[in-house]
Amino acid sequence: MTELSHLPAWRLAELVAAREVSARELATLHLARIARADAALGAFLLVDEAGALGRADRIDAALARGEQPGPLAGVPLALKDIFVTRGIATTVASRILAGWIPPYDGTAVARLYAAGANLLGKLNMDEFAMGSSNENSSVKPCRNPWDLTRVPGGSSGGSAAAVAAGLCAGSLGTDTGGSIRQPAAFCGLVGMKPTYGRVSRYGVVAFASSLDQVGPMTRNVRDAALLLQAIAGHDPHDATSIDAPVPDYRAACERGARGLGGLKIGLPAEYFVDGGGINPEVERAVRAGIARLEDAGATVVPVSLPHTKYAVACYYLVATAEASSNLARYDGVRFGHRAEGTGSLLELYCKSRGEGFGPEVKRRIMLGTFALRSGHYDAYYRKAQQVRALIKRDFDEAFTQVDLIATPATPTAAFRLGEKAADPLAMYLADIFTISCNLAGLPGVSVPCGFTEAGLPIGLQLIAPPLCEEQLFTAAAAHELATDFHTRRPPELA
Amino acid sequence: MASITSDEVRQTALLARLALTDDEVARLTLELSHLLGYIEQLTALDTAGVEPMTHAVPMDCPLRLDTPAPSLAADDALAAAPRRADDYFEVPKIIEAGS
Amino acid sequence: MTATKWEAVIGLECHVQLATETKAFSASASIYGAPPNSCTDPTVLGLPGALPVVNRRQIELALTLGLATGSTLRRRSRFSRKHYFYPDLPKGYQISQFDEPLCEHGTVEFVVDGVPRSVRLTRIHLEEDAGKNLHRAKRSLVDLNRAGVPLVEIVSEPELRSAEEAGEYMRTLRQLVRWLGISDGNMEEGSLRCDANVSLRPVGATTLGTKAELKNINSFKFVERAIEHEIARQTAILDAGGRVVQESRLWDADAGTSHAMRSKEEAHDYRYLPDPDLPPLVIDEEWIDRARAALPELPTARRQRLVAEYGLTVADARVLTEERALADWFEAAARAHGDGKRVSNWVQSELLRELNRDARTIDACPIRPEALAALLRLIDDGTISGKIAKEVFTKMYASGDAPGVIVEREGLVQVTDTSAIETAARAAIDANPKQAEQYRAGKTQMIGFFVGQVMKATGGKANPAAVNEVLARLLGA
Ligand SMILES: [Mg+2]
Numbered sequence A: 001m002t003e004l005s006h007l008p009a010w011r012l013a014e015l016v017a018a019r020e021v022s023a024r025e026l027a028t029l030h031l032a033r034i035a036r037a038d039a040a041l042g043a044f045l046l047v048d049e050a051g052a053l054g055r056a057d058r059i060d061a062a063l064a065r066g067e068q069p070g071p072l073a074g075v076p077l078a079l080k081d082i083f084v085t086r087g088i089a090t091t092v093a094s095r096i097l098a099g100w101i102p103p104y105d106g107t108a109v110a111r112l113y114a115a116g117a118n119l120l121g122k123l124n125m126d127e128f129a130m131g132s133s134n135e136n137s138s139v140k141p142c143r144n145p146w147d148l149t150r151v152p153g154g155s156s157g158g159s160a161a162a163v164a165a166g167l168c169a170g171s172l173g174t175d176t177g178g179s180i181r182q183p184a185a186f187c188g189l190v191g192m193k194p195t196y197g198r199v200s201r202y203g204v205v206a207f208a209s210s211l212d213q214v215g216p217m218t219r220n221v222r223d224a225a226l227l228l229q230a231i232a233g234h235d236p237h238d239a240t241s242i243d244a245p246v247p248d249y250r251a252a253c254e255r256g257a258r259g260l261g262g263l264k265i266g267l268p269a270e271y272f273v274d275g276g277g278i279n280p281e282v283e284r285a286v287r288a289g290i291a292r293l294e295d296a297g298a299t300v301v302p303v304s305l306p307h308t309k310y311a312v313a314c315y316y317l318v319a320t321a322e323a324s325s326n327l328a329r330y331d332g333v334r335f336g337h338r339a340e341g342t343g344s345l346l347e348l349y350c351k352s353r354g355e356g357f358g359p360e361v362k363r364r365i366m367l368g369t370f371a372l373r374s375g376h377y378d379a380y381y382r383k384a385q386q387v388r389a390l391i392k393r394d395f396d397e398a399f400t401q402v403d404l405i406a407t408p409a410t411p412t413a414a415f416r417l418g419e420k421a422a423d424p425l426a427m428y429l430a431d432i433f434t435i436s437c438n439l440a441g442l443p444g445v446s447v448p449c450g451f452t453e454a455g456l457p458i459g460l461q462l463i464a465p466p467l468c469e470e471q472l473f474t475a476a477a478a479h480e481l482a483t484d485f486h487t488r489r490p491p492e493l494a
Numbered sequence B: 001m002a003s004i005t006s007d008e009v010r011q012t013a014l015l016a017r018l019a020l021t022d023d024e025v026a027r028l029t030l031e032l033s034h035l036l037g038y039i040e041q042l043t044a045l046d047t048a049g050v051e052p053m054t055h056a057v058p059m060d061c062p063l064r065l066d067t068p069a070p071s072l073a074a075d076d077a078l079a080a081a082p083r084r085a086d087d088y089f090e091v092p093k094i095i096e097a098g099s
Numbered sequence C: 001m002t003a004t005k006w007e008a009v010i011g012l013e014c015h016v017q018l019a020t021e022t023k024a025f026s027a028s029a030s031i032y033g034a035p036p037n038s039c040t041d042p043t044v045l046g047l048p049g050a051l052p053v054v055n056r057r058q059i060e061l062a063l064t065l066g067l068a069t070g071s072t073l074r075r076r077s078r079f080s081r082k083h084y085f086y087p088d089l090p091k092g093y094q095i096s097q098f099d100e101p102l103c104e105h106g107t108v109e110f111v112v113d114g115v116p117r118s119v120r121l122t123r124i125h126l127e128e129d130a131g132k133n134l135h136r137a138k139r140s141l142v143d144l145n146r147a148g149v150p151l152v153e154i155v156s157e158p159e160l161r162s163a164e165e166a167g168e169y170m171r172t173l174r175q176l177v178r179w180l181g182i183s184d185g186n187m188e189e190g191s192l193r194c195d196a197n198v199s200l201r202p203v204g205a206t207t208l209g210t211k212a213e214l215k216n217i218n219s220f221k222f223v224e225r226a227i228e229h230e231i232a233r234q235t236a237i238l239d240a241g242g243r244v245v246q247e248s249r250l251w252d253a254d255a256g257t258s259h260a261m262r263s264k265e266e267a268h269d270y271r272y273l274p275d276p277d278l279p280p281l282v283i284d285e286e287w288i289d290r291a292r293a294a295l296p297e298l299p300t301a302r303r304q305r306l307v308a309e310y311g312l313t314v315a316d317a318r319v320l321t322e323e324r325a326l327a328d329w330f331e332a333a334a335r336a337h338g339d340g341k342r343v344s345n346w347v348q349s350e351l352l353r354e355l356n357r358d359a360r361t362i363d364a365c366p367i368r369p370e371a372l373a374a375l376l377r378l379i380d381d382g383t384i385s386g387k388i389a390k391e392v393f394t395k396m397y398a399s400g401d402a403p404g405v406i407v408e409r410e411g412l413v414q415v416t417d418t419s420a421i422e423t424a425a426r427a428a429i430d431a432n433p434k435q436a437e438q439y440r441a442g443k444t445q446m447i448g449f450f451v452g453q454v455m456k457a458t459g460g461k462a463n464p465a466a467v468n469e470v471l472a473r474l475l476g477a
């Protein structure tokens, strides 16, 4: 039998519900693994040992009293440090929010607790979710458990690393331009960005409000369905939350076993262009993944998404403009870092923010502020929103012909720490395959579809029309059935 | 439009309330010019008549009933304040408005 | 003097706090005068991760004002973020409306010196209020209770021409928002605040001069004074051949003067951005129809109807329509009694005197409209005299008792018994032979003297008509 630390989350929930394993046992085991391995990995920003054990005991006590176990009973999770957790420091890996203890829980967190999940701690990330390598964390870099010289991806790098290394059974990330799917691809995980509005953003520190979306990062498809099931659905605290019923995602996964007969999958030519930056090894693995979907009964047809090449430029205007606005609240007055010895209000603002934000965050605030300056709005932000409409139109058009779209999740496998750190644009282009989904508000998932010769995971991305997460789960589950990638484990860390 | 001067960088930094060192200004002038150059490709695209997309999933604004929920206790509201005076947030004396 | 050389051009931006229970974008209570920082929540504080959700009530109230001013209501309007850094602005931006406001092109009608005036409104938009900064010797303190309270900003076209007009416009707006029940319009508590854009131009010119923005006119009595002062200031500059500088000026009510606000270190650039947290606000026809149906009769129409229906003078109707509750009270009493004109006289002379003395509003009036009607009926049927009725009224106001109860309890029933009156009349005539002689010699107005004597003798309870009749008979004999 696989060790507990690498069992699927859904299986752990079953064991706890059946009282074959206690929540405390799971918490203790994972806390010990964190203590052993995380120094090398750098995935955790905070380990809430006392809190986790207390919660585990309360879960066990409730089960002992005969209370109905939640669907995540006792499952040890850890969350990207962008989720606001009452009484537990929430920092977005930024100096400006170091030590902030929130007075409230976000909706996703509250729903996880309500489902019986345990929370072990908070995970590393790029500061304010701005980055694709986790190198922008103001605290420490995080490493890829498959190769410690490489990045885990970002911005949900800590989540990807911790789940892949078996330090927690699953995690939630956020995805603004690929920040769930790209690290999932780099670390061999299933990472889903649901439809914009499917999961509440209330209590998720905002980066770019019209793009941000919460999603699961897990070691297998069914775990992703389990986590999404727990957090999805309308939230009156988020005005952009979609008021639509949440289907049974587990059933959608199970349908994958019956094959994909009748499913039409589109291959966008623009994602497979020669010299488009896609690494041949990655392309081979992605095409192999698509072949597996065909083997399962799907038909593959070419589609076109002609505005794809504008996505990165469009994204960096929309995302930075919104970020410059969202980050205006970090002013050193009500919470967060405040510079010492400032005589005037202006100085207080400028120094607190100058000291508190790291270089990438400043770069984006600057770009976004510049784009919104009077006289610039039409040429930049408005133009980008128009291009965004065209990108969305491309997808709408494609989805009249196909049910899903398949692409690589990333142009390359995990790169080395420092490899792209000096060139912001090169780093931005690492998100080229994931960004369009966010601009169009569509659900997308990255699933493991192979490994490079050097042993690095590769991700296949599937994209669906709005609110069609079920189809993603079905296809992803069918693909998973044909592989053993999800059972492979990175080397154990001493 | 495709580039930005160091003066514009300083003005933008002031608008954004970011203290920047001279080195940062120099570096940002280069980087932002580079990024704006890349973004410039959008201008080539004809978007005449295209309605800007402000929300990924079109919906109407939901409305909440005017029913009060408990407020935070003042102590909780002020708990994270770097500087607090009695039950107020404290800031340097504001001299922008008025004499 | 050059006083007629310049024409003032004035536009007002008025902020009106809407009477809701909760804030514009969160469910934290909206209460005036609560202990500092006790009316906040994560959204009001702008905590990381907190999001706005629109309070429906504020939209209803704004729609009501939009309809009452004949505005065009935008079926799809939008919330935008207006960015600036200030300690009373928690998020670093104010949620407001920019290019797609809820209401446009309304009008406000009012009367100056008996002449009807009408001013067009550019727009009425929704926005959230900021908190409050308190200035101490060496630091400033921030109270965020008021942050997030819903406001409408009413922007007029620059069509006002004098301080007096501006004042009348403001009073009309205040009356209107109170009438509609959308705000208490209390300037002292900041529920109604106003900035004035003032410029001068040569009489006859059509282009606008350079304007100054007068900020923070936060007391009703200073609206006119502040604008007058600004007109005088600009007149002096222009007369001296100088140029007005475009700037914001802060009105200092204590000093009775204004001064330029220290220009911020950089020019304003609010970087408006459609708020990505809030989808477009959609108002459907059904909602508008319901709001229209619920709209009360507006002050002008009410005034006209009072004149037509009860035969009141325009001046009386104006007083009675100062507050909707007063007009309602008046009409209830007028309907109960039947003679609106007399009810109006009583309301204006007796009722308002009592209320004003106690600084009470009509809502707190201890006398019910039906009770005034009953009192007037006691006069009509001769039970009491008009003079006694005023006494009874005072007692009704003090005790809340019905007039019949008071009259009975205090033995105020009028003496109509002719024999008692005759006794008193004879006594008066006997005691004043000289005056009786004068009367008989043709000086008939002397009867007033004898009426006074009889009333005195009967403690005012004698029926005046009966007294007159008896005296005339006895004196004429
Ligand atoms: Mg204004």
Ligand SMILES: [Zn+2]
Pocket: C015, C127, C153
């Ligand atoms: Zn305003």
